[in-house]
Amino acid sequence: MRTLVTGGAGFIGSALVRHLVGDLGETVLTIDALTYAGNLESLKAVAGNPRHEFRKADIRDFQAMADAIAEFRPDRILHLAAESHVDRSITGAHAFVSTNVTGTFTLLEAARAYWEELEGDARDRFRFLHVSTDEVYGSLGPEGLFREDTPYDPSSPYSASKAASDHLAKAWHRTYGLPVVVSNCSNNYGPYHFPEKLIPLTILNALDGRELPVYGKGENVRDWLFVEDHVRALDLIARTGRIGETYNVGGGNERRNIEVVRHICTVLDKLVPAPRPREELIRFVADRPGHDARYAIDATKLERELGWRAAESFESGIEKTVRWYLDNEWWWRPLRARYAGDRLGLTVAASGRQEPAG
Numbered sequence: 001m002r003t004l005v006t007g008g009a010g011f012i013g014s015a016l017v018r019h020l021v022g023d024l025g026e027t028v029l030t031i032d033a034l035t036y037a038g039n040l041e042s043l044k045a046v047a048g049n050p051r052h053e054f055r056k057a058d059i060r061d062f063q064a065m066a067d068a069i070a071e072f073r074p075d076r077i078l079h080l081a082a083e084s085h086v087d088r089s090i091t092g093a094h095a096f097v098s099t100n101v102t103g104t105f106t107l108l109e110a111a112r113a114y115w116e117e118l119e120g121d122a123r124d125r126f127r128f129l130h131v132s133t134d135e136v137y138g139s140l141g142p143e144g145l146f147r148e149d150t151p152y153d154p155s156s157p158y159s160a161s162k163a164a165s166d167h168l169a170k171a172w173h174r175t176y177g178l179p180v181v182v183s184n185c186s187n188n189y190g191p192y193h194f195p196e197k198l199i200p201l202t203i204l205n206a207l208d209g210r211e212l213p214v215y216g217k218g219e220n221v222r223d224w225l226f227v228e229d230h231v232r233a234l235d236l237i238a239r240t241g242r243i244g245e246t247y248n249v250g251g252g253n254e255r256r257n258i259e260v261v262r263h264i265c266t267v268l269d270k271l272v273p274a275p276r277p278r279e280e281l282i283r284f285v286a287d288r289p290g291h292d293a294r295y296a297i298d299a300t301k302l303e304r305e306l307g308w309r310a311a312e313s314f315e316s317g318i319e320k321t322v323r324w325y326l327d328n329e330w331w332w333r334p335l336r337a338r339y340a341g342d343r344l345g346l347t348v349a350a351s352g353r354q355e356p357a358g
């Protein structure tokens with residue numbers, strides 16, 4: 001199996017590449033534009049492996065995509081390249097529309113040009129997996145779960161751009177017959193996560209004795225999925241998922257943000273004792289504009305049809321993640337020098353309220 005992975009130097013992408021090359025022995029071409037969130041250090045484990053090749057390229061560049069695909073001749077394209085951080089999309093939406101929407105369109109066109117020339121088994125075997133997010137479904141109230149047939153209702157520029165790209169991918173299947181499968185996942189966490197997202201930011205700020213910003217009252221709920229569970233699902237969906245279908249991927253681990261932050265503090269206090277409990281660093285800060293209240297995934301379709309199960313509980317996954325950050329300062333220290341964790345994504349209307357946790 002020859003797999004082309006876009007966004008393969010990012011957080012989920014690099015976990016996928018390490019899994020495909022390292023665990024499954026597959027041949028992979030990684031494409032990544034190496035923006036601020038793409039990092040070749042995340043692919044160190046496969047560097048020098050003859051089954052892995054890296055090419056710096058932007059999914060918005062049709063010729064670069066067409067050339068990479070024509071030269072590598074993939075059996076499947078797993079498309080993960082995207083701008084992903086909600087707060088950044090609030091501060092500046094342009095890159096999100098450009099990369100996530102125009103980039104996906106460009107890649108779909110390059111994939112279609114290649115697939116239309118394929119014949120026989122190669123044509124039957126080809127798949128395009130479009131990797132997306134549960135944020136396209138919008139916000140849940142206290143009850144219910146996102147299912148594959150939940151209507152799209154995105155809140156942020158980021159999730160709107162991902163929703164648009166999902167529609168493009170599905171339309172390329174319906175209109176041109178491109179063998180597309182779509183996956184929508186809940187919040188990922190784990191090693192090599194860029195320290196702008198809640199979990200790695202909390203771990204590193206807590207280690208540095210810095211404040212731990214919790215938006216609003218910390219009551220928003222996310223459904224946490226260990227990244228290594230997710231990438232196993234992606235391989236399975238691309239391999240055995242039904243063409244034209246969507247599969248939701250979730251860890252079944254709903255937690256309020258304040259619980260997540262407190263839990264990380266407890267784990268860190270156990271592993272690296274500090275003079276004072278790290279919970280004292282928690283600060284409730286101005287809420288994110290358009291902040292979705294709750295995400296939670298119903299993954300039964302993936303479990304029943306394709307036999308996937310999340311292996312990691314929230315507690316075991318968090319402990320692994322915290323230990324990884326403790327052991328891999330070489331990876332994150334240079335990133336912290338470039339992005340120190342300053343607040344992003346406040347509109348003028350959102351106040352800068354800051355109170356100590358009560």
Ligand code: TDX
Nearest residue numbers: 084085086133135187196197198199213214215220257
């Ligand atoms: O400092 C923070 N304090 C805080 O309370 C940050 C960075 C976040 N939060 C809150 C906002 C969210 O409710 O924590 C929750 C998680 O925030 P993020 O890590 O920014 O993730 P989220 O907005 O939920 O989106 C993530 O999951 C879905 C990814 O960034 C998306 O790419 C993915 O699609």
